[in-house]
Amino acid sequence: MERVLAVTERQQSDETVSSTPTPSAAAPSVVPSPAALAARPKPPALAETAKGSSAPVAAPVVQAASAETLRFGRAEDDGHVFLLLDGEEIPVGQYPGASQEEALGYFARKFEDLVAQIALLEQRVDAKAASTDMHKTVTHLRALLAERNAIGDVRTAEGRLDSLDERIKALQQAERAEHEALRAAELAARESIVAEAEALAAQDPANTQWKNGSTRMNELFDAWKLAQKDGVRLGKATEDALWKRFRAARTVFDRHRRAFFSQLDSANAVAKSAKEKLIEEAEALSTSTEWGVTAGAYRELMDRWKTAPRASKKEDDALWARFRGAQEKFFEARQLANAAIDEEYSKNLVVKEALITEAKALLPIRDLTSAKKALQSIRDRWEDAGKVPRADMQRVEAGLRSVEDAVRKAEDDHWKRTDPEAKARTNSALTQLEAAISALEADLADAKAKGNAKKIKNAEDALAARQAWLEQIRKSADELG
Template sequence: MPSAVAKVAHAAPVAAPVPAAAPVDALPPVAVASADPSKWGRVDEEGTVYVRTADGERVVGSWQAGEPEEGLAHFARRFDDIRTEVELLETRLASGSGDPKHAATNAKHIKDSLAEAHVVGDLVGLQARLDQVIAHAAVALDHAKHARDEARAGSVARKEELVTEAEQLAEESTQWKVAGDRLRQILDEWKTIKGVDRKTDEQLWRRFSKARDTFNRRRGSHFADLDRQRSTAKSRKQELVDEAELLSESDDWGPTAARYKELMLEWKAAGRAPKDADDTLWQRFRAAQDKFFSRRSSVFDERDAEFAQNAKAKEELLAEAEKINVKGDLDAARAQLHKIQEKWELIGKVPRERIRELEGRMRAVEEKVRTAADAQWRKTDPEAEARAAQFRERVEQFEAQAAKARAAGDKRRAEQAEAQAAQWREWLAAAEQAVASR
């Protein structure tokens, strides 16, 4: 028995989908042709295979290898393969994992091939299903384009923000390390931003590159100026060190100590020299200063010991002076005080914090002797009574003038006379007190 050969056409290949799709709405399923192929086609007595279409029957091949049902099932399975490919396109579009452009291309290719496809199945339903896939792919393409446009706009906006920040840092910032670190961070982020068209990206990059160059020039100029300032500071501090070392041998304690204070102020005003030089010069400056003040302290310690001994000697004289008796022989008391004063002057200086105390005690003794002498003089003054009588007479004169003026109605002259009488009355009281205290 001669072998029969089935004449069939090959279906068009379907390209692999690329992620970028938008979901599609659910579509009514296309029936599996192999389940009941006789519903969609037939095989005549001569083995010719037909498929039913909207325009009538169309020959899709011949079947000579077996029973007619087997031939229908064979061509129906080919239809099911195409249906499966269409369902795969639908699934990928629905999940968003497929490339809508590739899906549309494959769907159109399959649709165009249906007119001559050697298959048995629901060609009308499958064509409608392909039309839906193509429509949804178009929508997905539009969505993808909109998403790309939004992403591109976002990328452009972000790069513009970074450029603006870089330009501001380049023109204004003096925080050199912080700004330099931030510019490097901007560059790192810049490299991660994609999707900007070449022309816009080049324009933004030129602005960013210019900002970095501007910042680097400003920073370089700043540090060059700083180097010059530090060189000047080094020279000035060298001069101060030389003077400090020269003064370290001075014995003119007060003026030299004052000059060291001035040198310290000038040192601070000179600014910072390069670190190594600054540290070395400072150590020399401090060593010279310490040397002078150490010598001064040694001298002052000896002087303080001497002053302490002087204070002790004056305390002994004060103890003697404070025992002087002013109620007895006043001439002897004054002679004794005079001898003590002579010794006092010969002793010399005492610690500064003891001066007020010791001088105060000596003045108290001197005042006690002087007060006693004054009291004695007042008691022996022959003119005290005469002065009291004179003051009394003047009081009486002004009182009489006041009474006469008041009687004459001259109020102003009366008040003037009464005021003068009051003044002389006070002096009279003091004179009478002096006489009474003898």
């Protein structure tokens, strides 16, 4: 923006100069020396000036001085012009061959050009353009005013330049403050990048999410490069120190990542080797037809698989698929074999269900001998019938067992009733109880004769108990008889 304004300023200045009417060879001179002013030679005639020219020289077109200009300058008839400044007359130059008003107007126009440049600089300050070279512009304009080769309100122009000096200082202070704020924000952003990179590098490698961490570290590096390219400059020393920290964090992070994956690759190789051995064993068993033994061997292999170390997810999934495939081959073959057996056993099931129906017809048991004989016949045919499907085995066995239990109970009850030893024991108990009751009755009669209430009570209680026992034993004897 500043460069654009400066170019505009120069263009406007050039346009001003080019638009100013250029006099003939007798154009206004620069400020003469005091000796030359004292001599004050008359300007040559236009015809003499153009001597040697075949064509007449046209008089320059000059704008007459305004009333405002006349306050700050004076012109003589010979074209010498003076600046009125602080009550003094200062010679500024000569415009020969023109009227006093035209001569004053020419030098007033030069002053207006300076004022236009001052106004342009004021506009740049008002717009808060970049202040670079503004002080140089003020110094340059001061130097132009100090040459005293123009007519105008010099003091006011100098005052505007003084004001511009102060305003430019304030603008530069504001720019410095803004720059420092931007620099502080940039420094904080760079510090944040470095701090996050150092935090990633300081993580425990065993607990680091390497995919996410690597992606984030790359993002931080891209952010660093963008800041280097487009961010506010922080100074070589500061940027170098921050870069060294960031580079060190990336180096540590990359070293940890390489070490972690190297160790992981080694662990994966060990796990893969161990599981491949288990797979070899599983595949060797997959064609076995020893269903029970092999199923137990597969259970043992599964326990060993669970305790084996894990490889990477991709490899572990592939290894498990091979191991599981060997198992499924065996168990699918066993299932097909069992299905064939179950088909054969289903015919046996029909026979055994008919035998269960026949056995249950024996209940309730009225003739133990006939029931036992019939049940034995059913058992013989049961064994001849063979096996039933595994799913029905428990049900049909329970059906026959319920009849067998009923016959066995009836047989036990009959034995109890006909056991000679039990009868002998019962008769002996009856004899003893009857003798004891006779003795207690005698004791009771004696106690009553003597009127002993306590002995009467004891004899009555003992007698009642023995009589109750006697009743129970007689019932048992009746059942045995």
